Amino acid sequence: MSENLIEIKNVSKSFGGVKANVDISMSVKRGAITGIIGPNGCGKSTLFNSIVGYHPIDNGSITFEGNEISHLMVDEIARLGMLRTFQQTRIYGEMNCVDNMQISVSHRPDSKDSMFASRKGEIRERAEHLLEFVGLYSKRNLISGDLSFGQQKLLEFAMALMNEPKVLLLDEPTAGINPTLINGLIDRLRRANEELGITLCVIEHNMRVIMNLASHIYCLSNGKMLANGEPEKLQNDPRVIDAYLGGH
Amino acid sequence: MMNEKLLYTGLGLLGVMGPVIFPEYTLQIAMLWMMVLMASTWDITGGQMGYNSLGNITFFGVGMYVSASIQVSMFYDLAQYTASYGAIKPVFTETQYFGGLILGILAAGFSCVILSLIIGLAVFGLRGPYFAIGTLGVAVAAREIVTTMETVGGGAGISMPFLPLPIEQRSLFFYCLCFALAVAAHFTIRWMFSTQFGLAANAIRDDEDKAEAMGIPTLRYKQVGWAVAAFYMGCIGAVFGNISGYIEPQNIAFPLPTFGIFMVAMALLGGKGTLWGPVIGAILFHIVKETTWTYLLDWQYIVLGIVLIVNIVFFQQGIVGWLKTKYPEKFGILVDRSGNVSRGDA
Known part of the structure; x- marks a missing residue:
């Protein structure tokens, strides 16, 4: 078994003239919690949608447990054991x-x-x-x-x-949740990861949350991969600070 | 749940005693069970899955023609038979007739299942109003295709074999078939929706994209649901063709403006997406239809139209749907009556 559950290589996706993702490469380690951060509109959700098969990608490759999945449909990918939650929560109301x-x-x-x-x-x-x-x-x-x-x-x-699922992609799990509930949620995410052995990949704007949770973080900006690394390293990366965290 | 025992007792009594107490209304009550079947099977996709089909009447007509073709062609050359426009006066022995009828009804059901699976591949890619129009198109196309098929008589239709029983037993015989089919359809649907299938159907209705994202093979569920509806519509179509005695495409096999719309109207009136809604809706609708037919002949369609408009504009959830919001406890639904939007106690 390879160590990387999801491997994304040189994925690009554009909508008309808008280049939402340009040449993105990243990987999600088995059993780990991986974070994705970046300003609004930088292509995080597009990347998620590409991974779970909502739209075909322009080029590049996405593999899950070593198998190419970029040509599969949404429900087929879900049945492989890769699930996503939505930024706008979706339940059967x-x-x-x-x-x-x-x-x-x-x-x-x-x-x-x-x-x-x-x-x-x-x-x-x-x-x-x-x-x-x-x-x-x-x-x-x-x-x-x-x-x-x-x-x-x-x-x-x-x-x-x-x-x-084997891996769970969470799109802003703490957006719109009050601060006391956020702590409970972080705790549960961690327990899902440790006790149930579910690999997590999280898009998050709340820096306190993601820096605590993730062991490896990718930062996107303008559709491109800006930097990646451990939370501490990323926090001090001048490019990340410039593009996203703010230099104050 | 609602007082189901009472409903079953009442309907069971009507089903068994109806033709005994009101023998002159036997075929009327048979038509009632047919409408119950139509509304209930329409509701599988229409109410429970949110796929409002206007084309389920296709299976009614196809079933009718499949059955008629088999019943005739087992003993005669079908093309010759239809080309003679009734000049061939067939005499069927009891074995020939009942053998052909049973085979015909079964073949009607199963060929409609196959047809629904094939058509489903195409139309289930459509959603909302596009699905409704798409399925309506299927029904219109089926009607036109059958009208041009010379082998089955084209627009002139087929005279059906005559039931070799005394005339007074004829109504009762077809009554039993209609009642049995309606009961079978009802309990099939009841069982289906007591399993995980029911939850998947409702999940597709509430948010199909989410259902797909959760890995539910939505197309397969939609196809299975529609195939069950198609099976029973095909069977009842076969029976109705024999009741009618003569079939033709425009008004009997593919009656789009009447039964095609009635089945939707009945489900909406009773409350779509519920087990009992279509049943109650069909009974009420049939009563209104027959009463106006008898006492307000020129006004029948105006009255039915008014019922439909009032239903759609003011009363969209239908009778059972309205009862459900009014007395949710009786349906096992819990409502947070405290009114305060709690923020989660996690």
């Missing part, structure tokens, strides 16, 4: 929390779930256990669309865990 969780089970070929599987038993227990993990157990029977934004974010995270 008219279903209750437990139902949201239960339908988030893995649809990989090796999973036990089938189209007409029963909704009771083990699957329900796991759903409730994970809702407890993110602190939503008391809300489990409420319609998920009625939850607050922060709670919906937690639910989306729990749904991702329900799927038992």
